[in-house]
Amino acid sequence: MYEPDSRGHRLYYARILAASLLEMGAKVEIVTSKTALQSVEWQIHLGNLDKVPVRAIDANVTLTELGINSDLHEVSLTLVPDGDRYLVDAVRGRWRARGSVSILAMRPESQAGRGLRPRVWSIAKKLLILAADARPRVRAAALKSGLVKRKFPIRWVTDPVTLACSDSDVRAARADLDSDGRRYWVGVFGAVTPRKNLDLIAEAMLGIPNAGLLVAGSIDDATRALAARALFQLEEAGQAVRFRTSALRDAEFDALIASVDCVVAAHSNEGPSGVVGKAQAANRPLVLAGARSLRDDALSIGELAAWSELDSTAIARNIRHFAAKPSPSRSISPALGNFVDGLL
Structure with a gap:
């Protein structure tokens, strides 16, 4: 799994994927950056995942370089939880490794503004995900809220929800x-x-x-x-x-x-x-x-x-x-949904 960025939910996703794969009996290695490895977020989400080896490489490797790294270490599946930047290269056929790659597009919608341009951009991004998913040994999916349904015919994976508290x-x-x-x-x-x-x-x-x-x-x-x-x-x-x-x-x-x-x-x-x-x-x-x-x-x-x-x-x-209303009772009902299965 390659995740070099410690911001936001990225290492939280990496933790869920790594823990789930370990439960399945798979061998897991996390490839990250030195910056992420030294971050507070790493200690929070991955600091106690002792069974998983970790390697630090450059934070800006290309999809081609990821493929070379995959073959060098005889990896059968490379997971990229924050994979938006690799979609274009995937469509261009830059993944040439013997194993497969699974790319998650965390931002399938336009991030700014309203009107026609953001909508056109969002449709173009989804078409890009669709085209990447059609390439050999490439699986491309898009992240969505578990609270809404999506009709566009691409692989949608549900944003995982966990509550670790008692x-x-x-x-x-x-x-x-x-x-x-x-x-x-x-x-x-x-x-x-x-x-x-x-x-x-x-x-x-x-x-x-x-x-x-x-x-x-x-x-x-x-x-x-x-x-x-x-x-x-x-x-x-x-x-x-x-x-x-x-x-x-x-x-x-x-x-x-x-x-x-x-x-x-x-x-x-x-x-x-x-x-x-x-x-x-x-x-x-x-x-x-x-x-x-x-x-x-x-x-x-x-x-x-x-x-x-x-x-x-x-x-x-x-x-x-x-x-002004009575406070509803608190509950703890976590749901991982299809996040892991959707990327595997």
Whole structure:
């Protein structure tokens, strides 16, 4: 398996694939970059996977070079969890190894804008996946949310949902949130970049009485700068703001999702959200905004989700809608779906 990038869910996917293959009795090796190997994300997701050998190579190898590497080490199947950049080379026939390669396109939809151009781009990307999948010894699939159906005739694999926490983990996480008094806790989770619009969410929270905002996962400097003013206003108004951005074990991260009263995902980019899947599995209300993929998720989830445009007033209205209702009971019902089978 080749995964050189530690950002987002990539190493989480690598962990699921490696663990599943080991359970099947397969021999597994992870090929990565030195940067990923030294990352916090590696320790979180793969640090205790002792039975899997690891090799570090260049982070920007071509598909041809991956094929040469495959033959050199007598690999029968090479898995590439983040394979969008290899689709064109696959169509051009650059995979010439004796073994096969399985490529996952994590971003089958256009990531920016609306109108005709993004739609044409999205169709072109899917045709590219279809063409790559038709090449000899190449399997190409696209990632989708488990909450929506897709009709385009390519291989779709469902974004895996796992909850590593126990009921006691969730109770402990909630007790920590309530340590300074009972509030209505709203959570923003994952790799929080400007595309997740923390500034808009913080502005929306100004209109929610006796609330708290939890940001858990990671946050970059650009996002902190964009949200600084709104976060300051939130604290000045007497609302609680907490950051859990140090390294979190999977069980800790999942328990935080299950412990809040409401999860907000306001994305400028399209694509399936692992956090939305986890929140839905934990039976948490979801306030979604922006991306059309999140709108589709809201329609699929039903009354426990509400979608709006990227507007702080609309986001606040939907948070208030759930805050005014009795909190639903928490549950832990993970589902891996067809993620592993779809790539194998």
